[in-house]
Amino acid sequence: MTATGVLQILGFFLVLLALTKPLGLFMARVYEGQRTFLHPVLRPLECLLYQLGGIKEEIEQRWTQYAASLLSFSLFSFLFVYVIQRLQAILPFNPQGFTTKKTTPDVSFNTAVSFMTNTNWQAYGGETTLSYFSQMAALTVQNFVSAAAGMAVAIALVRGFARRQGTTIGNFWVDLVRGTVYVLLPLSLIGALLLCSQGVIQNFQAYTTATTLEGGTQVIAQGPAASQIAIKQLGTNGGGFFNTNSSHPLENPTPFSNFFQTLYILLISAGLTYTFGVMVKDTRQGWALFATMSLLFFIGAFVCYPAEQAGNPILAKLGIQTGATIGQPGGNMEGKEVRHGIAPSALWAVATTDASNGSVNSMHDSYTPIGGLVLLFNIQSGEVIFGGVGAGLYGMLLFVVLAVFIAGLMVGRTPEYLGKKIESKEVKMAMVALMACAASILMFTAISANIDFPKDSYWNPPGAAIANTNNGGPHGLSEILYAYSSGTGNNGSAFAGINVNTPWYNLTIGLAMLIGRFLIILPMLAIAGSLVGKRYVPSTSGTFPTHGPLFVALLAGTVIIVGALTFFPALSLTPIVEHFLMEAGQLF
Amino acid sequence: MIKEFMPGLRLMLVFTVLTGLMYTGLVTAICQVLIPDRANGSLIRVGDQVIGSELIGQVFTKPEYFHPRPSAAGSDGYDAWASSGSNLGPTSQKLADRIKVSVEAFRQENPDYRGPIPADLLTASASGLDPHISPDSARAQAPRVAKARGRSLSQVEQLIKELTENPDLGLLGDPRVNVLRLNLALNERFAERLEEPEGNAGCASVPMADKPLDVSRLIVYSSLARVFMFRILK
Known part of the structure; x- marks a missing residue:
């Protein structure tokens, strides 16, 4: 590790910490329908949206209606994205004349599910596949609304804890509109302009042909990127405009744009912990969640960064410098950009897997085994370290339910959280969500590691599903495991060497994304519906306080232990064994 | 419903x-x-001709130019229509083979440089379009470039020093040199051929693009x- 590397990580965290309270407070006011400084400007827009959508602002929904609204919205989201891709050849803003040859039914299905579930897994390469119209009218839109839908679910769950003996948990449409109008749109607009000032492109031109200094020809991709990149980071979507996402210099041109984008990954999720505190009328509870997340964040960052800075002993033996000096970065630079260097790349990788963002500024496939292990584990443990917008908060509250349940078991008391008794229904629902995700990751991986197809078959032209990997040995299995972890976790990043653009992978990863989105959201809304009707139990001397360091340790421990118990066998076959093989100089 | x-x-x-x-x-x-x-x-223009983007790396193979990092974008590298990393993992035979070949080639092309090979110089970038190399990677090539252009090593090293971009805000990112800008500056300052007198080269002078980060400008823009x-x- 270098001093500037450590400083960059600490500095990043301090900025995030400083923004948590003001943003959290603002979001609490937005979702509780109170006036904010943006209301004079944006309230008319909000009202217009209700009018056009046929929504009655003051009517609240039970959890079942809330869930049905979310499902219907997701269905239309899916259909819109699917149809636009399939029709892009006859739609406007298509200067490169992209046809639908590459947006086949299976790719379009995968992409539609991917953007609707806030995963933004990309089986296609942006600059070679999609027209500008598809990028903005299909994908940018989902970047906004799938994020707003996730935030809405989190807010509904918080209402479940905060309200006493109620029946309703808010109105999905109202939460959706407010999140988009007051939080996502203004911050994206600022972000897009800032990014463009750094050199992220924003135009509708055809690609530029340049004659290089040595006389060669270079076609430079163009398009409205900045507007999409801002919301891609802010809404923890992560779907890049270009194939290589935020490692592409036109998507992330400077170290400052890199810092800013990393900040945007975790900004809203960090803020939501404070929003939670405000809404349950005890901000210490919000800070306890923030502290747990920060602890796990630092563990990940300071395991991943040193591993990447130490570099690859195999390359060192071949004569590549791995120690950092003042004039060169050292470490594992395969798959990393010089302008970012090791620490900001590792920091980004940790942040993007802490959250369900999935954008990358370096290629995770080329990470050292221990660096890659951190990323895999971050995703598999549920992406609750700040996490996706909304998804991080409701995911962490799922672990809270488990943690207080475990604590209750230890002392033989009915567990409580925020004055609500946590009973069998809540714990069952939390377990459904947890087990559905674990099963999706492990079973799809196991099947893909074994399933055989004839060569040139429709389902998987390369033959057996393992033939799609780009690396041999344990690293090949890591690629498959990472793909299904990323899909189920709605992350969207990849060990990108694997060719996932075949009907087999497009379909199964699509299913994994659906499981990871809806089999968490629905149980969480059911918990909200169950909690909201419960009476408040005043705390007594026997109540386990949920705002102190003991609770933070218990919660962090629950996240790590549940993740480790579930995934240790799979991880020991992948990055862990690869680490020892790398140290021994074994190649595949 | x-x-x-x-x-x-x-x-x-x-x-x-x-x-x-x-x-x-x-x-x-x-x-x-x-x-x-x-x-x-x-974009950088010479006259009406677009010669590339300041932000996108391009292929350089001639000895009188600084060379960029290896690229996995497109079949020949630096295809700005098909960004891609190598996606080779740490225990990949292909990666080890590629590095071995490029180390040998580098040593052959740069016989006068005997120092260690900087971490970034022979590893492929994430995008395949990395416009930069580290200052050490530029210095490692300086003897070759100086020889090919008939200049002293110190003249070329001085140019690298001038064009080294420092971390943004003094902290963010690593020091780096933009290969295209460096090569443009070479053409501008130093004649390409050994024999030609100074300053008579064919290439026009190219205005430098603005520094990528200017905080005061950012604030004005955002407001x-x-x-x-x-x-x-x-």
Whole structure:
């Protein structure tokens, strides 16, 4: 590790910490329908949206209606994205004349599910596949609304804890509109302009042909990127405009744009912990969640960064410098950009897997085994370290339910959280969500590691599903495991060497994304519906306080232990064994 | 259930117009008015001819130019229509073989440099379009370039020093040298041929693009953007 590397990580965290309270407070006011400084400007827009959508602002929904609204919205989201891709050849803003040859039914299905579930897994390469119209009218839109839908679910769950003996948990449409109008749109607009000032492109031109200094020809991709990149980071979507996402210099041109984008990954999720505190009328509870997340964040960052800075002993033996000096970065630079260097790349990788963002500024496939292990584990443990917008908060509250349940078991008391008794229904629902995700990751991986197809078959032209990997040995299995972890976790990043653009992978990863989105959201809304009707139990001397360091340790421990118990066998076959093989100089 | 259905369809239509078309259009309009150079890809022109983008690396193989990092973008590298990393893992035979070949080639092309090989120089970047190399990677090639251009090593090293970009805000990122700008500066300052006298080379002088980061400009832009946003949404 270098001093500037450590400083960059600490500095990043301090900025995030400083923004948590003001943003959290603002979001609490937005979702509780109170006036904010943006209301004079944006309230008319909000009202217009209700009018056009046929929504009655003051009517609240039970959890079942809330869930049905979310499902219907997701269905239309899916259909819109699917149809636009399939029709892009006859739609406007298509200067490169992209046809639908590459947006086949299976790719379009995968992409539609991917953007609707806030995963933004990309089986296609942006600059070679999609027209500008598809990028903005299909994908940018989902970047906004799938994020707003996730935030809405989190807010509904918080209402479940905060309200006493109620029946309703808010109105999905109202939460959706407010999140988009007051939080996502203004911050994206600022972000897009800032990014463009750094050199992220924003135009509708055809690609530029340049004659290089040595006389060669270079076609430079163009398009409205900045507007999409801002919301891609802010809404923890992560779907890049270009194939290589935020490692592409036109998507992330400077170290400052890199810092800013990393900040945007975790900004809203960090803020939501404070929003939670405000809404349950005890901000210490919000800070306890923030502290747990920060602890796990630092563990990940300071395991991943040193591993990447130490570099690859195999390359060192071949004569590549791995120690950092003042004039060169050292470490594992395969798959990393010089302008970012090791620490900001590792920091980004940790942040993007802490959250369900999935954008990358370096290629995770080329990470050292221990660096890659951190990323895999971050995703598999549920992406609750700040996490996706909304998804991080409701995911962490799922672990809270488990943690207080475990604590209750230890002392033989009915567990409580925020004055609500946590009973069998809540714990069952939390377990459904947890087990559905674990099963999706492990079973799809196991099947893909074994399933055989004839060569040139429709389902998987390369033959057996393992033939799609780009690396041999344990690293090949890591690629498959990472793909299904990323899909189920709605992350969207990849060990990108694997060719996932075949009907087999497009379909199964699509299913994994659906499981990871809806089999968490629905149980969480059911918990909200169950909690909201419960009476408040005043705390007594026997109540386990949920705002102190003991609770933070218990919660962090629950996240790590549940993740480790579930995934240790799979991880020991992948990055862990690869680490020892790398140290021994074994190649595949 | 129908009650929950219709708002879904109607809102999707409205959001497609608002967040897809209007938002993207608004950002494009502001950027094209305020910062067209940046918004259009930071292109570098010599006369009418676009010779590349300041932000996108390009292929250099001649000894009198500094060479960029290996690239996995497209079949020949630096294909700015097909960004890609190598995606080779740490225990990949292909990676080890590639590095072995490029180490040998590098040593052969740069016989006068005997120091260690910087970490970035022979590893492929994430995008395959990395416009930069580290200052050490530039210095490692300096003897070759100086020889090919008939200049002293110190002249070339001085140029590297001048063109080294420091971390943004003094902290963010690593020091780096933009290969295209460095090579343009070579053409501008030093004649390409050994025999030719100084300053008579064929290439026109190229104006340097602005420094990528200027905080005061950022602040002005973002406040301008706010004003614009308020106006338009009202």
